Amino acid sequence: MQLPIVLAFDGKTPLQRQVFEAIRRLVLAGMIPPGHGLPGSRQLAITLGISRNTAVLAYQRLESEGYLTPRRGLSPVVNVNLPEHSLGIASTSWPARTRRVRAAAAERSPAPGLVDFKIGQPTAREFPLRTWRRIVGRQLLRGYRRYLRYGDVAGDPGLRAAVAQWLGPARGIAASAEDIVIVSGLPQALALIARVLRKPGWTAAVEDPCYGRMVDVLSDFDATIAPIPVDSNGMRVHRLDQRPADLVAVSPSHQFPLGYTLSLERRLWLLQWAAGTGAYVFEDDYDSDFRHEGAPLTALKGLDQAGRVIYFGTFSKSFGPGLRLAYISVPAALRTGIVDAKSRMDRGSSWLEQTAVCEFIESGHYASHLRRIRRHYVECRNALRTGLKERFGDIDVSGINGGMHLAWHLDRRHPTAPRLAAAAAPLGAKVYCIGQGHGRCLDDKKREARTLLLGYSSVSPRDYARGLDALAAAAARLAPRHRPAGARPTRA
Amino acid sequence: MQLPIVLAFDGKTPLQRQVFEAIRRLVLAGMIPPGHGLPGSRQLAITLGISRNTAVLAYQRLESEGYLTPRRGLSPVVNVNLPEHSLGIASTSWPARTRRVRAAAAERSPAPGLVDFKIGQPTAREFPLRTWRRIVGRQLLRGYRRYLRYGDVAGDPGLRAAVAQWLGPARGIAASAEDIVIVSGLPQALALIARVLRKPGWTAAVEDPCYGRMVDVLSDFDATIAPIPVDSNGMRVHRLDQRPADLVAVSPSHQFPLGYTLSLERRLWLLQWAAGTGAYVFEDDYDSDFRHEGAPLTALKGLDQAGRVIYFGTFSKSFGPGLRLAYISVPAALRTGIVDAKSRMDRGSSWLEQTAVCEFIESGHYASHLRRIRRHYVECRNALRTGLKERFGDIDVSGINGGMHLAWHLDRRHPTAPRLAAAAAPLGAKVYCIGQGHGRCLDDKKREARTLLLGYSSVSPRDYARGLDALAAAAARLAPRHRPAGARPTRA
Numbered sequence: 001m002q003l004p005i006v007l008a009f010d011g012k013t014p015l016q017r018q019v020f021e022a023i024r025r026l027v028l029a030g031m032i033p034p035g036h037g038l039p040g041s042r043q044l045a046i047t048l049g050i051s052r053n054t055a056v057l058a059y060q061r062l063e064s065e066g067y068l069t070p071r072r073g074l075s076p077v078v079n080v081n082l083p084e085h086s087l088g089i090a091s092t093s094w095p096a097r098t099r100r101v102r103a104a105a106a107e108r109s110p111a112p113g114l115v116d117f118k119i120g121q122p123t124a125r126e127f128p129l130r131t132w133r134r135i136v137g138r139q140l141l142r143g144y145r146r147y148l149r150y151g152d153v154a155g156d157p158g159l160r161a162a163v164a165q166w167l168g169p170a171r172g173i174a175a176s177a178e179d180i181v182i183v184s185g186l187p188q189a190l191a192l193i194a195r196v197l198r199k200p201g202w203t204a205a206v207e208d209p210c211y212g213r214m215v216d217v218l219s220d221f222d223a224t225i226a227p228i229p230v231d232s233n234g235m236r237v238h239r240l241d242q243r244p245a246d247l248v249a250v251s252p253s254h255q256f257p258l259g260y261t262l263s264l265e266r267r268l269w270l271l272q273w274a275a276g277t278g279a280y281v282f283e284d285d286y287d288s289d290f291r292h293e294g295a296p297l298t299a300l301k302g303l304d305q306a307g308r309v310i311y312f313g314t315f316s317k318s319f320g321p322g323l324r325l326a327y328i329s330v331p332a333a334l335r336t337g338i339v340d341a342k343s344r345m346d347r348g349s350s351w352l353e354q355t356a357v358c359e360f361i362e363s364g365h366y367a368s369h370l371r372r373i374r375r376h377y378v379e380c381r382n383a384l385r386t387g388l389k390e391r392f393g394d395i396d397v398s399g400i401n402g403g404m405h406l407a408w409h410l411d412r413r414h415p416t417a418p419r420l421a422a423a424a425a426p427l428g429a430k431v432y433c434i435g436q437g438h439g440r441c442l443d444d445k446k447r448e449a450r451t452l453l454l455g456y457s458s459v460s461p462r463d464y465a466r467g468l469d470a471l472a473a474a475a476a477r478l479a480p481r482h483r484p485a486g487a488r489p490t491r492a
Numbered sequence: 493m494q495l496p497i498v499l500a501f502d503g504k505t506p507l508q509r510q511v512f513e514a515i516r517r518l519v520l521a522g523m524i525p526p527g528h529g530l531p532g533s534r535q536l537a538i539t540l541g542i543s544r545n546t547a548v549l550a551y552q553r554l555e556s557e558g559y560l561t562p563r564r565g566l567s568p569v570v571n572v573n574l575p576e577h578s579l580g581i582a583s584t585s586w587p588a589r590t591r592r593v594r595a596a597a598a599e600r601s602p603a604p605g606l607v608d609f610k611i612g613q614p615t616a617r618e619f620p621l622r623t624w625r626r627i628v629g630r631q632l633l634r635g636y637r638r639y640l641r642y643g644d645v646a647g648d649p650g651l652r653a654a655v656a657q658w659l660g661p662a663r664g665i666a667a668s669a670e671d672i673v674i675v676s677g678l679p680q681a682l683a684l685i686a687r688v689l690r691k692p693g694w695t696a697a698v699e700d701p702c703y704g705r706m707v708d709v710l711s712d713f714d715a716t717i718a719p720i721p722v723d724s725n726g727m728r729v730h731r732l733d734q735r736p737a738d739l740v741a742v743s744p745s746h747q748f749p750l751g752y753t754l755s756l757e758r759r760l761w762l763l764q765w766a767a768g769t770g771a772y773v774f775e776d777d778y779d780s781d782f783r784h785e786g787a788p789l790t791a792l793k794g795l796d797q798a799g800r801v802i803y804f805g806t807f808s809k810s811f812g813p814g815l816r817l818a819y820i821s822v823p824a825a826l827r828t829g830i831v832d833a834k835s836r837m838d839r840g841s842s843w844l845e846q847t848a849v850c851e852f853i854e855s856g857h858y859a860s861h862l863r864r865i866r867r868h869y870v871e872c873r874n875a876l877r878t879g880l881k882e883r884f885g886d887i888d889v890s891g892i893n894g895g896m897h898l899a900w901h902l903d904r905r906h907p908t909a910p911r912l913a914a915a916a917a918p919l920g921a922k923v924y925c926i927g928q929g930h931g932r933c934l935d936d937k938k939r940e941a942r943t944l945l946l947g948y949s950s951v952s953p954r955d956y957a958r959g960l961d962a963l964a965a966a967a968a969r970l971a972p973r974h975r976p977a978g979a980r981p982t983r984a
Contacts, residue, residue: 121640121641122640123640124637124640127636127637127639127640129632129633129636132632132636133629133632133633136628136629136632136844137625137628137629140621140624140625140628141621141625144619144621144624144625145616145619146814147619147811147812147813147814147815148613148614148615148616148619148812148813148814148950149613149812149813149814150813150814151814184838184839184840184841185838185839187835187836187837187838187839188837188838191836191837191838195712213835213836216836217836217837220687220833220836319639320639320640320641321639321640321641321642321839322638322639322640322641322642322643322842322843323639323842324839324840324841324842325842341712343679343705344679344683344705344708344709344712345679345680345683345709345837345838346676346677346679346680346683346837346838347676347677347679347813347816348676348816349676349816349841349842350814350815350816350817350841350842350845351814352628352844352845353842353844458640
């Protein structure tokens with residue numbers, strides 16, 4: 001077969017990237033259907049007038065990012081399980097993983113005895129140390145002169161371009177490098193936005209419950225906080241009709257901390273409302289890299305026609321919070337103001353890790369890394385879900401379709417969350433109330449008592465039984481007459 | 493000789509550091525006078541009951557930091573030119589430098605033809621690439637798990653301790669690790685302080701002229717700006733009697749941008765005034781690492797008995813602004829507020845470069861690095877001073893005793909600074925008005941016309957003649973009838 005690809009030999013864009021992009025577009029547009037074979041790299045090279053090596057590298061990246069499936073001794077075929085269609089679990093047809101360093105220490109539990117169901121804590125098991133060291137060393141050698149000057153306040157241009165390119169297939173967002181501003185994390189992102197939007201008497205609507213730090217940052221910039229309740233379809237956005245706001249902060253993919261998904265109907269309503277009122281929407285997409293089941297809904301930003309949405313994404317969950325790198329995709333109208341505010345708060349992040357993340361993404365290692373930890377998180381989530389069911393029977397749990405933690409809505413049979421958390425800790429399980437897990441209840445105070453958060457991203461699968469036994473023991477001690485039907489006897 | 497040293501063998505502080513500290517104290521207290529010999533490392537080891545290796549390493553660090561001078565085949569002697577007495581130029585008796593990578597590219601001029609007298613731009617020539625790469629690689633291997641968690645908001649504890657220890661001998665400041673908060677640069681430092689101090693109708697006094705970004709940040713937090721004029725003894729602090737302020741931002745070591753030193757009398761007055769009124773003083777010590785002549789005055793913070801001074805220091809000048817690491821030493825009363833504000837604006841800097849800088853300091857490489865660039869900057873400054881004198885005769889220049897740039901106060905014989913800068917650029921010399929050089933004139937507008945800033949930290953010594961010839965040619969074109977006596981004919 002001959003692929004309809006035209007390359008520009010003007011030296012502006014590397015040929016390898018052009019080939020990669022062109023084939024990716026053909027695959028995504030369905031012009032080469034899943035399961036369909038591609039020409040061999042040798043033939044591709046001849047047809048396109050490029051070197052064999054360029055063809056091989058382009059195929060390797062397509063394979064590493066999951067668009068193609070290699071076949072031993074044969075040319076690759078289009079993956080039957082395309083990443084855009086199932087951002088979640090890697091199918092078993094993924095290419096063999098490259099060898100990587102696994103830290104021996106990371107295999108041990110963090111503190112002997114205590115199983116910590118920490119919220120939003122990335123796993124240490126899959127850390128790509130070898131790749132990362134090589135990349136950092138190379139960037140240092142290549143770019144060390146960048147220590148001697150101020151970088152772009154908005155962030156390293158290469159990283160911004162890589163993020164923009166990533167957001168298209170990953171989240172359905174059409175962004176260019178100019179739309180992206182690199183920040184150190186959610187507090188800085190929100191502080192920049194608040195700095196630009198603040199005016200006397202302004203109001204920011206937040207989910208109730210929400211990420212506690214959000215309320216602090218917004219209050220710092222004198223916003224009146226309007227708490228909007230949350231149900232199983234996410235933020236009850238229609239309430240904004242009675243409670244107008246200049247900014248709405250929402251976590252549509254996996255509501256923090258309850259894990260609900262904002263329904264499509266509410267997404268569209270919110271966007272229409274924002275377009276009508278001129279309000280801005282801050283879309284906190286903190287852990288959307290991890291979608292375990294079902295296709296992810298397109299990000300609000302991807303549906304936003306009116307330029308009302310500021311999208312926030314972070315490397316804190318996929319790589320680690322110690323990296324201090326996150327990003328926002330900003331509507332054109334806010335761009336200058338936000339970059340200007342950033343130059344006054346902070347002249348930008350260090351160049352080294354920005355360029356390293358850029359290479360990590362562009363080389364395809366980031367996509368491979370995500371696939372590995374996604375698979376690991378699914379295992380962990382399954383172990384947690386099954387273990388809870390075995391011990392507590394049929395319980396009300398939310399947030400299991402994605403992310404790194406779930407919320408257990410305790411019913412009358414169970415003690416309150418603070419009591420349960422307090423009783424479980426000395427028995428060997430650390431579980432979290434909303435307030436302890438970085439969340440905050442505003443008007444809806446009873447959520448705090450009735451919601452228990454359990455993170456599964458950093459617990460080793462073989463520790464679940466022990467941790468959940470401790471939790472069950474704590475529950476049994478607090479409510480001995482109400483052991484639910486179907487629960488296993490505890491070891492306590 | 494037997495040294496009066498008592499070591500604690502409790503494993504808390506490394507023996508090598510204890511020996512280093514003890515000898516340093518003896519040297520600084522004058523108990524071992526300059527030129528006086530020390531016991532050989534073998535004898536020292538036996539006397540103190542430590543390993544030979546520990547003694548050798550302690551001596552090496554004392555030599556590398558300039559307290560001792562090695563003698564070939566003999567035991568070291570106390571340096572006759574102690575760093576605390578002359579923080580500036582390294583004497584010729586410094587130990588032989590270790591081999592280091594010099595980037596070939598850094599030897600070239602930045603843009604062919606144009607000699608850029610850029611303000612505050614560190615030299616690329618002396619960048620310690622080999623050492624830095626080794627340190628970063630080692631820290632990465634050792635500490636990569638720190639990517640997986642949030643670090644201390646106030647900064648890496650090791651780096652904070654290293655900075656605190658550094659500030660004692662370097663700037664006469666007694667600080668502990670708890671007093672130090674790591675920030676990304678001056679904007680963030682000032683934003684944190686402004687966040688904590690702001691109240692309705694508050695006033696911040698700044699030098700006029702000053703670093704322009706300061707005014708932006710303070711205004712962001714609704715401060716009324718009170719400009720205080722500057723003369724050759726620095727900020728005219730007595731004006732504060734008529735113009736009270738809640739915060740005074742001052743650059744005592746090398747006033748930005750004019751380079752004056754705040755006199756001791758004014759330092760003491762300012763501290764007394766602050767203690768009396770309860771105001772805070774922000775001491776911007778941006779380039780005090782570079783003192784070329786005379787003993788540096790103790791930092792305001794070192795004289796501050798009443799806890800009114802917030803000291804700001806940075807690695808932007810000594811290492812490079814691309815590192816994005818600086819620090820403040822904070823009075824106890826402000827500590828919690830500032831760390832709290834930081835947790836809301838920014839959850840801290842990436843751990844990797846913080847730990848690398850920590851090792852860079854503690855291993856003595858930072859001190860060696862500073863000595864190398866100091867020596868280089870003295871050469872550059874001399875070349876600039878001599879070159880200016882040859883071409884323009886007896887001119888009024890300030891700021892030559894330290895720092896990385898000087899200010900030329902143009903008199904009536906010369907055109908205005910904006911005209912001169914504009915005319916020099918096409919002839920091949922980039923020089924700066926206050927406004928172009930990150931400075932800002934507030935009430936004192938005539939400074940802008942009469943002050944030309946020339947940085948000498950990033951110009952190669954062999955480029956001075958060409959750059960200054962271009963400047964002289966520009967001056968001659970603009971005022972052809974006023975060529976000063978003693979000026980060389982220009983090439984233009």
